Amino acid sequence: SAVISQKPSRDICQRGTSLTIQCQVDSQVTMMFWYRQQPGQSLTLIATANQGSEATYESGFVIDKFPISRPNLTFSTLTVSNMSPEDSSIYLCSVVADGSYEQYFGPGTRLTVT
């Protein structure tokens, strides 16, 4: 299994500002992802964080709004830029364990934009 930690666990931010969320995994993993869970809804994949190259974004998500870094195999950051109230969500880091292909999720970052 993989143990994932995220910082911050929650934050309240003002419209127009940016927040960077950190994700740390206790083991090296190849596949790392960022998801969003909007209030009362299911999880939506934002992007795949690729180590050493640009992230791969899903339809509806762009790099300018959600820049992602992946400097090594255990760490990634997601920035939510120029925030609006519509960005209020839980943002989750997720990894696929090398070998078992099981997918694990971090505890999430609850973001509220006022």
Added chain:
Amino acid sequence: AQSVSQHNHHVILSEAASLELGCNYSYGGTVNLFWYVQYPGQHLQLLLKYFSGDPLVKGIKGFEAEFIKSKFSFNLRKPSVQWSDTAEYFCAVRPSGSARQLTFGSGTQLTVLP
């Protein structure tokens, strides 16, 4: 692209009742199937998974699920629920061999009355 349907949005049961949560997916090829659980205030946990082999899979806490290929279904069952099973349950699917495209259903909120 694949999709997942969970028909029950909110299920309310008394303790010791039997549980079955429906999950149907849409995808033309072979798939990996998952059930995740999210207890109040906690992060997503893997309940069980199906990759191949025996279509009846057993997970943690007495849960099981059966993959019926002809019906594109992966229903979750438990013969006798407990109050502690109160949580949100998510079905998810991804194409076999793809560690990236995990698609979630909308979730089912289970409330077990003591």
